[in-house]
Amino acid sequence: GGDGYDPWPQWALDLVWEHGPPDMIMAVALGLYTGQRRADVIRMGREAMECREGRWWLPVRQQKTGILLDIPIHSQLEPLLLKVEAGPFIKAGGNGYKNGGSFTAAWGRWLAGVPELGRIREAGLVFHGLRKNAVNALSEEGCTDREVSAITGHSLAMVQHYSRKANQRRMAVKAIARWEVALVPP
DSSP, X not given: OOOOSOOOOHHHHHHHHHHOOHHHHHHHHHHHHHOOOHHHHTTOBGGGOEEETTEEEEXXXXXXXXXXXXXXXXXXXXXXXXXXXXXXXXXXXXXXOXXXXXXXXXXXXXXXXXXXXXXXXXXXXXXXXXXXXXHHHHHHTTOOHHHHHHHHOOOHHHHHHHGGGSOHHHHHHHHHHHHHHHOOOO
């Protein structure tokens, strides 16, 4: 039921890219470009990355479901991850976060510590909304529900639920373009 968490609007992402501390930028980038939950993002680290056939991959075993995903790393995320030589991508005083609660506490400090970031809290945006951003972006690019699921680990029903707010106009333009290419002239 319900619409769940809101995806982050572009202005909120821009605030993080401009004003966020490095760990917050890394966390948001991981959430946005992998579509994973907070509990999975805080466990991601450099040692898990693999380069196969000229592409970087990030295997993720989802904590909630136990599903193992092999996620190709998005080109916008790759340079951030490659800067980390070892250990977790998101560090708490040099170490990884012990649990979701410790990450949530840090998240609150980041939002409170930088005045510009307060707008994110005021808008009611939460980390889990980035998961919806990922589903919507993949859907808007024409990915099938199964392709979206292969990245985020959602069930097909949840992909459909999360993508209800995807940009219909953008999807319609892409659908017509594909259809027009597929038409055989009379």
